[in-house]
Every structure is written in structure tokens, then in C-alpha cells.
Amino acid sequence: MVFIVTIKDIAKQAGVSVATVSHVINKTRFVSxxxxxxxxxxxxxLDYQPNTMAGSLRTRKTKVVGLIxxxxxxxxxxxxxxxxxxxxxxxxxxxxxxxxxxxxxIELSCIQLIRSKRVDGLIIIPTTTNKDHINQLIENKLPVxxxxxxxxxxxxxxVVVNNFKGTYEATIHLIDLDHRHIGYIDRPVSLxxxxxxxxxxxxxxxERGIRQDDNVIRCNGFNYNDGSEAIEKLxxxxxxxxxxxxxxxxIAMGAIRTINDHGLGVPDDISVVGFDDVELCSFITPxxxxxxxxxxxxxxxxxxxxxxxxxxxEIKRPIKKVLPLNLIIRESTSKVKK
Amino acid sequence: MVFIVTIKDIAKQAGVSVATVSHVINKTRFVSxxxxxxxxxxxxxLDYQPNTMAGSLRTRKTKVVGLIxxxxxxxxxxxxxxxxxxxxxxxxxxxxxxxxxxxxxIELSCIQLIRSKRVDGLIIIPTTTNKDHINQLIENKLPVxxxxxxxxxxxxxxVVVNNFKGTYEATIHLIDLDHRHIGYIDRPVSLxxxxxxxxxxxxxxxERGIRQDDNVIRCNGFNYNDGSEAIEKLxxxxxxxxxxxxxxxxIAMGAIRTINDHGLGVPDDISVVGFDDVELCSFITPxxxxxxxxxxxxxxxxxxxxxxxxxxxEIKRPIKKVLPLNLIIRESTSKVKK
DNA sequence: GTGAAAGCGCTAACAC
DNA sequence: GTGTTAGCGCTTTCAC
Numbered sequence: 001m002v003f004i005v006t007i008k009d010i011a012k013q014a015g016v017s018v019a020t021v022s023h024v025i026n027k028t029r030f031v032s033x034x035x036x037x038x039x040x041x042x043x044x045x046l047d048y049q050p051n052t053m054a055g056s057l058r059t060r061k062t063k064v065v066g067l068i069x070x071x072x073x074x075x076x077x078x079x080x081x082x083x084x085x086x087x088x089x090x091x092x093x094x095x096x097x098x099x100x101x102x103x104x105x106i107e108l109s110c111i112q113l114i115r116s117k118r119v120d121g122l123i124i125i126p127t128t129t130n131k132d133h134i135n136q137l138i139e140n141k142l143p144v145x146x147x148x149x150x151x152x153x154x155x156x157x158x159v160v161v162n163n164f165k166g167t168y169e170a171t172i173h174l175i176d177l178d179h180r181h182i183g184y185i186d187r188p189v190s191l192x193x194x195x196x197x198x199x200x201x202x203x204x205x206x207e208r209g210i211r212q213d214d215n216v217i218r219c220n221g222f223n224y225n226d227g228s229e230a231i232e233k234l235x236x237x238x239x240x241x242x243x244x245x246x247x248x249x250x251i252a253m254g255a256i257r258t259i260n261d262h263g264l265g266v267p268d269d270i271s272v273v274g275f276d277d278v279e280l281c282s283f284i285t286p287x288x289x290x291x292x293x294x295x296x297x298x299x300x301x302x303x304x305x306x307x308x309x310x311x312x313x314e315i316k317r318p319i320k321k322v323l324p325l326n327l328i329i330r331e332s333t334s335k336v337k338k
Numbered sequence: 339m340v341f342i343v344t345i346k347d348i349a350k351q352a353g354v355s356v357a358t359v360s361h362v363i364n365k366t367r368f369v370s371x372x373x374x375x376x377x378x379x380x381x382x383x384l385d386y387q388p389n390t391m392a393g394s395l396r397t398r399k400t401k402v403v404g405l406i407x408x409x410x411x412x413x414x415x416x417x418x419x420x421x422x423x424x425x426x427x428x429x430x431x432x433x434x435x436x437x438x439x440x441x442x443x444i445e446l447s448c449i450q451l452i453r454s455k456r457v458d459g460l461i462i463i464p465t466t467t468n469k470d471h472i473n474q475l476i477e478n479k480l481p482v483x484x485x486x487x488x489x490x491x492x493x494x495x496x497v498v499v500n501n502f503k504g505t506y507e508a509t510i511h512l513i514d515l516d517h518r519h520i521g522y523i524d525r526p527v528s529l530x531x532x533x534x535x536x537x538x539x540x541x542x543x544x545e546r547g548i549r550q551d552d553n554v555i556r557c558n559g560f561n562y563n564d565g566s567e568a569i570e571k572l573x574x575x576x577x578x579x580x581x582x583x584x585x586x587x588x589i590a591m592g593a594i595r596t597i598n599d600h601g602l603g604v605p606d607d608i609s610v611v612g613f614d615d616v617e618l619c620s621f622i623t624p625x626x627x628x629x630x631x632x633x634x635x636x637x638x639x640x641x642x643x644x645x646x647x648x649x650x651x652e653i654k655r656p657i658k659k660v661l662p663l664n665l666i667i668r669e670s671t672s673k674v675k676k
Numbered sequence: 677g678t679g680a681a682a683g684c685g686c687t688a689a690c691a692c
Numbered sequence: 693g694t695g696t697t698a699g700c701g702c703t704t705t706c707a708c
Contacts, residue, residue, distance in 0.1 A: 006701055017679040022703060029704095032677065047478075052454045053391050053400070054701035057684045062391070064434070064455070071420060073617070078416035082409060085437050094451055096402070097435040099423050113432055116390045117402070140385075224621035257621045279411070283562035283595045284622055344685055355695040360687060367688095370693065392685035395700045 005048045014042040025050055056118065064094040065306060066114035066122040070102045074222060075250065075278040076293065077125065080147070083299030084123060091307065093120070102222070104128050111137065121306040123147055124156075129191060131155075138317070143309035147302050150192035157309060159301040159321040163193050166291035166325040167200030167245060170273045173289075173327055174243045175208050178336040179271060183215040183244040185230045185251050188222070194247060197275065201245055215241060219251055227254025235262065242270060242336045249274035249281055249290055256284075256332070271333035286331035294323050343386045352380040363388055394456065402432040403644060404452035404460040408440045412560060413588065413616040414631065415463065418485070421637030422461060429645065431458070440560070442466050449475065459644040461485055462494075467529060469493075476655070481647035483640050488530035495647060497639040497659040501531050504629035504663040505538030508583055508611045511627075511665055513546050516674040517581040517609060521553040523568045523593060525585045526560070532585060535613065539583055553579060557589055565592025573600065580608060580674045587612035587619055587628055594622075594670070609671040624669035632661050 011018040016035055023029045024039045031039070042048070056062045067084055069077040085095045096119060098110035107127050114122060121143040126134065131154040137144050138155045146158040174182050184201050187194040198216065205212055215238055219230035227246060231254075234241065246252035252274030256266050266272050266286055274281065274290035281288040301321050309315065349356040354373055361367045362377045369377070380386070394400045405422055407415040423433045434457060438445035445465050452460060459481040464472065469492040475482050476493045484496040512520050522539050525532040536554065543550055553576055557568035565584060569592075572579065584590035590612030594604050604610050604624055612619065612628035619626040639659050647653065 007703095008701080018702080019679060019681095019704075020677090023678090026703085030677065035678085047474075049450075049453045051395075051456060051701055053456055054395055054684090055703065057389075057392055057395060057686085057701080058703045060684080067435075072410070072423065073413075073417045073420040075411075075413065075416070078413070079411045081416075081419075081435070082411040082437055085410065085435055086439070089436065089448075089451075094455065095435050097405075097419070097423055097433050098427065099420055101424070110427075112387075113427075115387045117432065118389060118391055136385075224618060228621070253618065254621050257623060257625075260623045280562060280591065280618065283566070283592050285595060285598045287595075345687095346685080356686080357688080357695060357697095358693090361694090364687085368693065373694080389685050392700090393687065395685080395702085396687045398700080 005046045007048075007050070009046060010039065010042050010048050013046065014038045060118075062118050062120055063092060064096055064117070064119050065303070066096045066098065066110075066117070066119040066124075068098045068100055068107060068110050068114070068122070068124040068126075070100050070125060070127055071222070072097065072099050075280065076248065076276045076295070079278070079295045080125070080299055083296050084303060087300050087303045091303065093303075100127050102127050104130060108133060115140075115142070121145075121310055123302050123306060125149055126151065141313065143306050143313070145302050145305045145309070147298060148193065150196075152192065155318055157305045157317060157319045159298055159305060159323065160193065161293060161298070161323050162325050163196035164200040164203070166275060166327070167197040168204045169200075169327045170245055170275075170289075170291055171201045171204035172208070173329065174245070174271060174273065174333065175204065175210065177243075177271065177333060179243040180210055180336075181213070181215065181238065181241045181243070182210075183217065183234050183238060183241045185227065185234065185244060185246045185255060186216055186218045187247045188218060188220055188226075197247065213238065219247070222248075222250060224250055224254035224257070227251035228258040231255035231258045235259075243272070243333070244270065245273050245275075247275060249276045249278045249288060252288060252290070253280075253284060256288075267332050267334040268337065271336075273333055277328055281328075282330065289330045289333040290328055291325050292328045293325065297323055343384045345388065347384060348377065348380050348386050351384065352376045398456075400456050400458055401430060402434055402455070402457050403641070404434045404436065404448075404455070404457040404462075406436045406438055406445060406448050406452070406460070406462040406464075408438050408463060408465055409560070410435065410437050413618065414586065414614045414633070417616070417633050418463070418637055421634050422641060425638050425641045429641065431641075438465050440465050442468060446471060453478075453480070459483075459648055461640050461644060463487055464489065479651060481644050481651070483643045483647070485636060485640050486531065488534075490530065493656055495643045495655060495657045497636055497643060497661065498531065499631060499636070499661050500663050501534035502538040502541070504613060504665070505535040505583060506542045507538075507665045508613075508627075508629055509539045509542035510546070511667065512581045512583070512609060512611065512671065513542065513548065515581075515609065515671060518548055518674075519551070519553065519576065519579045519581070520548075521555065521572050521576060521579045521582040523565065523572065523582060523584045523589050524554055524556045526556060526558055526564075535585065551576065557585070560586075560588060562588055562592035562595070565589035566596040569593035569596045573597075581610070581671070582608065583611050583613075585613060587614045587616045587626060590626060590628070591618075591622065605670050605672040606675065609674075611671055615666055619666075620668065627668045627671040628666055629663050630666050631663065635661055
């Protein structure tokens with residue numbers, strides 16, 4: 001907000017009307033070659049930078065999309081933000097990034113800000129299953145797509161992942177390796193997507209007739225050390241466990257660390273499988289067996305949904321895409337020791 | 339850009355002037371309790387969301403800062419963006435995030451976009467040492483702070499880190515552990531900050547009278563597998579190496595992976611030290627010895643510098659802050675084997 | 677093929 | 693203590 005050259009200056013200097021200048025910039029009506037050239041040259045000469053805000057005030061389009069994630073320093077969300085930004089900018093949209101810090105109040109205030117900035121749409125990974133604030137946005141005609149999480153009764157379009165199948169396959173994989181005591185480290189507070197994961201795990205056990213000890217533990221947060229603390233407890237509670245599934249890779253990596261600290265090896269003593277397939281998975285030792293999460297496809301679909309909704313607000317809502325997941329077997333899982 | 343309630347609607351419904359409404363919203367002049375209440379209630383009732391764009395057009399302040407990073411999925415940059423966003427939003431600023439993908443052309447187009455969005459300031463981790471485009475922003479009176487990188491001749495304020503001391507201490511640490519053949523994995527293309535790191539390493543070797551074999555190798559990119567490839571080559575070239583310093587943690591982790599693949603142990607056969615102290619460092623096995631990078635302080639200082647410059651554009655420029663670094667000794671380094 | 681001018685939703689100087 | 697109104701820099705209708 002510090003520049004001085006305006007469209008008027010260009011118009012005057014080029015000896016044309018502001019309308020003409022506007023039209024050559026936006027290619028929005030025919031302008032003769034002569035004038036076109038003159039205007040372009042003047043723009044160049046004066047280093048003119050159109051003030052898109054002023055335009056947005058009229059057109060009611062800002063070409064920015066809001067993005068709210070719980071925590072951009074989490075590797076999954078970091079990858080997702082990066083990809084959302086990349087595909088957005090390839091379509092000429094900018095991204096306004098907010099971290100909700102897993103806090104609904106902060107999420108609410110992010111939304112406030114984003115609304116007042118008049119973004120053209122919002123992509124959000126919400127923090128709770130609270131749908132009211134999101135539905136209200138929709139009522140206000142703001143296109144929003146919920147990424148990754150599942151909120152029943154929410155009118156927003158969404159792109160999610162087949163969580164159930166992810167953990168189901170992972171568990172079957174473990175069972176096929178003769179594991180019978182398989183632990184599960186869950187998210188601090190259950191959300192539908194994490195319940196799906198838990199159910200996938202349970203279903204697999206059930207199908208294979210494995211007695212359901214309560215081998216499920218909840219961790220306290222989303223960082224590596226929360227995984228450490230969780231496995232610590234689980235190992236104490238259920239010392240016969242030979243394999244664990246973790247809610248995500250971060251938790252899994254924290255768990256591996258602590259397993260090692262107990263003088264146990266992965267996968268020799270305990271097999272570990274993660275979820276998300278964060279880039280690092282193939283570079284830690286042992287390489288982490290995990291459920292691959294299609295990050296690019298998610299980001300792409302989210303942006304596509306948003307643009308689609310902008311262009312045609314009348315499509316029956318909500319539209320939803322469920323992307324498939326697949327297990328990537330690496331080195332952190334192996335046959336159970338006799 | 340889809341809402342209909344404007345300040346006029348509020349004014350009419352509350353039976354006051356738009357000026358009064360504006361003033362109660364912005365607390366910018368005294369309004370009697372009665373009117374104040376009436377206005378507030380009306381705002382509530384109509385779910386009015388001020389259009390900050392319209393205001394910005396007048397005030398020439400947008401309350402958004404641009405942030406350009408090379409790649410938000412890199413753990414260091416992810417942490418930095420998150421922190422910049424957090425401190426900005428605590429000061430009522432939003433963040434417009436762009437990834438330059440390590441490409442000057444893209445960086446340029448991000449800047450274009452950011453200028454046209456009239457951000458109040460820009461925080462950038464540039465991709466090259468090219469200073470022209472940055473200096474031009476400054477000439478256009480846009481406050482900008484260069485984060486992390488060093489660009490000589492650049493008029494932007496900056497907050498950086500004492501790179502030299504980081505690698506110097508790390509190398510001394512290794513020498514103190516009796517290592518004499520210490521490799522260094524450098525960044526794909528040298529920049530001043532990476533040269534400082536390289537010099538810290540060299541200076542330490544020189545001071546301790548260690549012959550400078552050319553144990554320096556350059557990796558091809560910034561991902562884990564670039565570290566893998568680099569160490570692969572280095573091991574072939576210099577099989578007597580017992581320790582390596584990596585340009586950053588990501589590279590170090592990739593290297594460890596490959597060292598393991600060669601049947602060698604870290605730190606038993608080869609000690610490894612990283613740079614940045616990304617969160618994961620204390621959770622991989624072995625925990626990574628690394629140079630701690632004060633991420634929060636950087637983000638905080640960058641935003642502070644920006645706001646300072648906005649408030650007082652006349653401060654002699656550039657102002658610069660160099661934050662200290664310190665070595666964190668964990669498990670990936672140990673005495674050299676006889 | 678081009679220009680004049682109204683108006684997007686605010687802020688803030690000026691008036692009372 | 694409150695209201696009127698002129699712009700901020702654009703887009704776009706209407707007119708020629």
C-alpha cells in the first residue's frame with residue numbers, strides 16, 4: 001500500500017482513457033494496436049502495478065483462497081499447504097494461510113479474518129466436528145471445501161481418504177506376519193476419520209478371529225514425543241504386544257524411538273506401521289511401513305472443487321471425493337519372532 | 339466476496355451515520371454508549387462482516403504480510419512459516435504464503451502478485467543472491483525483511499544466524515572426538531550463508547592443523563534422497579571418512595539412511611552432525627547431533643523488524659540481526675573407533 | 677474503437 | 693457527540 005502510480009497516471013501519460021488502460025490490462029475488449037502499444041509501454045515505463053484490491057472491490061473477486069490448517073509445522077499439513085499453494089498459484093490464486101493450532105476458538109477467528117478479507121473460497125482442515133460455523137459460511141455463499149476430515153451434516157464439499165481401508169489393510173498385513181497382539185495408538189481425541197481408522201483395525205482383527213484385547217491407547221498430542229509417551233504406556237500395559245499401528249507417521253516415529261530406548265528393535269521385537277507416508281518414511285531406519293496418503297491428489301482435488309463451486313454455486317451440494325489409500329510395505333514390519 | 343451487508347445497512351438499521359458505525363468498529367472516536375450499543379447489536383443481528391478491502395483502499399494498509407519461502411514442505415521452512423503466521427496473527431496481521439520452489443522466476447512472479455495485493459510488508463527467504471528485485475521493492479517503499487539468507491548489497495532489513503560459528507563448533511566437537519577425516523555435504527549451489535558454514539568447518543580444521551583433504555561434496559537438492567546420493571559418492575571418494583557434517587538435517591538424515599545401507603553404523607562407524615535442529619532430530623535413531631537454529635526467535639524478529647519498518651520507514655537501513663546458534667550434542671556423534 | 681462517469685464499501689476530514 | 697461527503701483505484705455500463 002505504498003505505490004503511487006495509478007491507472008489514471010497511465011491513462012494521462014498514454015493519452016487514453018482509464019477504460020482503455022483497464023481493457024488492455026485485462027484483455028477485456030478490443031483495443032487498437034497503436035493504443036495497446038502505447039499503454040503497454042507506459043505501464044512498463046512507470047513500473048505500474050495494478051491495485052488488485054481496488055478491482056476486487058468492484059468485481060467482488062479477490063483471487064485468493066483461505067487455507068486453515070491445524071499446524072503447518074506438522075509434516076503432513078506442511079506438504080498439503082505447499083501443494084495447495086502450488087496448484088492455486090498455477091491457477092492464478094493466492095493463498096492466505098492460517099494455523100488454528102488445534103483450537104476451535106482460533107479457527108473461528110481465522111474464519112473471521114478470512115471472511116473480512118473477502119477470499120473467494122476457503123479450504124479447511126477443521127479441528128473439531130463442529131459444523132455450524134462452516135455451514136454458516138456456506139449460507140453466506142462462500143465456497144468451502146473441507147479437506148481430510150469428515151464432518152457429518154456439514155454442507156461443505158469435501159475431499160477425504162478411505163481411512164478404513166488403510167488401517168484394515170495394514171492390520172491384515174500384520175496378521176499375515178503372524179502377529180496376534182497388535183496395539184493401536186490413537187489420536188488424542190477421536191474424530192470421524194480416526195474412528196474409521198480404528199474401525200479398520202478392529203474389523204481386521206475380528207475377521208481373522210483375533211481376540212480383542214484392549215490394545216488401544218490414546219496419545220496426548222500430535223508430536224513425536226506424544227508417540228513416545230503413548231508407546232511407553234502401552235508397553236507397560238500390554239507387554240506381549242509384537243506390533244503396533246499408529247494413527248500417523250509422526251506418532252509412529254516417536255514410538256519407534258522409545259521402543260529403541262527400551263532396548264527393543266524394530267521390526268525384530270516390535271513391528272510398527274504408520275499412516276500418511278510422509279516423505280521421511282523412506283529415509284529413517286528402519287524405513288517405515290505406512291499407509292500412503294495421496295497428498296498431491298488431495299490438494300489438487302480440493303482446489304478443483306473450490307473453483308468448480310465458484311464457477312457454479314448451484315451444483316447440488318455437498319460433493320465429496322474419497323481417495324483410495326494403499327499400504328506401502330517397507331522395513332518396519334516383519335514376521336513375528338517365535 | 340459474496341456478502342451483502344454493508345456499513346450503510348448497519349447505519350440505516352441502527353439509525354446512525356456510517357461515520358458512527360465506522361468509528362465504533364474501529365474505536366476511532368468517541369461514541370455515546372447508547373449509539374455504541376445500538377450499532378453493536380445491529381452488527382450482531384445482521385452478521386455484518388466489515389469489508390477490510392474497502393477500508394484498505396482508503397487507508398493504504400492491508401494488514402497482510404507476504405511470505406515467500408522456497409518450499410513449505412521442507413521441515414525448517416514449514417516451522418518458520420508456521421511461526422511467522424503465528425506471531426503475525428497475534429499482531430493482527432495475516433500471511434499470504436508463496437512457494438518459490440527454489441526458482442527465481444517463480445520468486446519474481448510471487449513478488450508481482452504480492453505487490454499487486456498491496457501487502458504491508460514482505461518476509462522472504464530468497465532463492466538466489468539476486469538483490470535487484472528486492473531493492474526495487476524497497477525503493478517502492480515496501481518494507482521487506484530477508485530471512486535466513488545473506489545478500490550483500492541488499493537494502494532490505496534482515497535477520498540471520500551465525501552460520502560460521504555453527505559449523506565451527508560442530509567441527510571442533512568432531513575433532514575433539516578424535517575424528518581426523520571429516521566430510522562435509524554442501525548445498526547444491528553455494529550461497530553466502532552456506533559459504534559461512536563451509537568456512538566454519540574449514541577454519542576449525544585449519545586451527546587444529548588437520549590437513550585439508552577435499553572432503554567436501556555438494557548434493558543435488560534439498561531432499562532426504564539428495565543426502566543419500568551425496569554420501570554415497572563421498573564414501574566412494576573418501577572411504578577413510580569417520581565423520582560428516584551436513585548442510586542441514588534433512589540431508590543428514592538421508593545420509594544416515596545410506597550409511598546404514600552400507601552396513602555401517604552411526605555413530606559407531608561414522609559420526610553425523612546436522613544443521614537446523616528440526617523437531618525430528620530428537621526422535622530418530624540415533625538422535626541427531628545438530629546445530630540448533632532458533633526458529634521462533636527468527637520468526638519473531640522478522641515480524642518485529644517488519645512492523646518497526648512500517649511504523650518508521652526512515653530508520654537507517656538496512657538493520658540486521660544475527661542470532662547465535664548452538665550445538666546440540668545427541669547420539670549421532672561419538673569418539674572415533676581405533 | 678474509445679471515453680465519461682457511476683459506484684464497489686469503506687475512512688476521515690470537515691461541518692455542525 | 694454525530695453526520696455529510698469526498699475520495700481510495702479500479703471495472704464496466706452507457707454513450708458516442
